[in-house]
Amino acid sequence: MIVVMNPDSSSEHIGHVQRLLGEMGAVSCVIQSARGKIIEIVGGNGHVDKSILEGAPMVERVADEQSPLMAMDRKPGDQTHEVPLGKHAVIGGKKLAVIAGPCSVEDQSLLLEIAHAVKEAGAVGLRGGAFKPRTSPYTFQGLGEPGLEMLARAREETGLAIVTEVMCVQQLDAVKECADMLQIGSRNMHLPVLLAKVGEQDKPVLMKRGWSATFEEFILAAEYVMKGGNENVVLCERGIRAHEDYVRNTLALAIIPEVKRVSRLPIIADPSHGTGRAHLVTPMSYAAVACGADGLLIEVHVDPRRAWTDGSQSIDPVQFRSLMTNLKAFAEVSGRTL
Numbered sequence: 001m002i003v004v005m006n007p008d009s010s011s012e013h014i015g016h017v018q019r020l021l022g023e024m025g026a027v028s029c030v031i032q033s034a035r036g037k038i039i040e041i042v043g044g045n046g047h048v049d050k051s052i053l054e055g056a057p058m059v060e061r062v063a064d065e066q067s068p069l070m071a072m073d074r075k076p077g078d079q080t081h082e083v084p085l086g087k088h089a090v091i092g093g094k095k096l097a098v099i100a101g102p103c104s105v106e107d108q109s110l111l112l113e114i115a116h117a118v119k120e121a122g123a124v125g126l127r128g129g130a131f132k133p134r135t136s137p138y139t140f141q142g143l144g145e146p147g148l149e150m151l152a153r154a155r156e157e158t159g160l161a162i163v164t165e166v167m168c169v170q171q172l173d174a175v176k177e178c179a180d181m182l183q184i185g186s187r188n189m190h191l192p193v194l195l196a197k198v199g200e201q202d203k204p205v206l207m208k209r210g211w212s213a214t215f216e217e218f219i220l221a222a223e224y225v226m227k228g229g230n231e232n233v234v235l236c237e238r239g240i241r242a243h244e245d246y247v248r249n250t251l252a253l254a255i256i257p258e259v260k261r262v263s264r265l266p267i268i269a270d271p272s273h274g275t276g277r278a279h280l281v282t283p284m285s286y287a288a289v290a291c292g293a294d295g296l297l298i299e300v301h302v303d304p305r306r307a308w309t310d311g312s313q314s315i316d317p318v319q320f321r322s323l324m325t326n327l328k329a330f331a332e333v334s335g336r337t338l
């Protein structure tokens, strides 16, 4: 069980709650979280009466230990937390944020060509992996640091914010030099050590849903980052594994309005990994925006058939432009602009 204290609570208020807990036979400790002070019951064998704690001054709420929503829970009237994406964009505001680019960084001129094309069509961020978490160790693993330099050059030329994946703590210094937003991939959403380290950085984070992660596990992964003091987390629904293998993953769109109901964290959708099929990317983008997504992450390649990774789910710049044009109507229906 945890007791969430009002951010303005003093040490006397905290001491008072801890004394009440002591009288009930509970042992507690105080945690300084990103949002404020939390008292956690760590032991003891007494019966804890929640209503007594709820009545104490400066107690905001008393929740079960497993309650996944702490730092960013949404109360009626709350706005979505706006997360900066580079110098010119935010995710979670009225304007939808579309991040597009190749699955992997392949070479400089190709990356620049894609970057210019997506920017012209209205993207505010450029995606592209320099470190690639591949299922097979015998396939292309990404260009590594040279790929990061190519991304940095693309930002210089286009002004697009860079979103790229960091797979482990050892890569963090190099990736954060280049990235405007650190991507945590689906495979790595379950790594508490990486999440905690990313939580100590002054860089926004894109948290992709693990393909087998429950709603609660997904939210708690974000909580790991926020616990370190970094509240700039954007969730990304990228599909979960179901019995169906016609599509690579099943884009679980219901999570979008659900996140909006309970959390102030922004959430975007990745219809590329969420379907695995290029022709499904456009309709699922419309659907995600209609569901209230704050933005999209889309794989775009000038020649998808030749992409080194994920070509089958990449759309080309012409398809991307048409997607962006038609997306406006869906944005409007959702009360957003593009």
Ligand code: PEP
Residues within 6 Å of the ligand: 103, 129, 133, 184, 185, 186, 187, 208, 238, 273
């Ligand atoms: C990607 O964005 O290219 C990627 C590897 O995504 P995911 O971690 O969702 O599989």
Ligand code: MN
Residues within 6 Å of the ligand: 103, 104, 273, 299, 309, 310
């Ligand atoms: Mn990919």
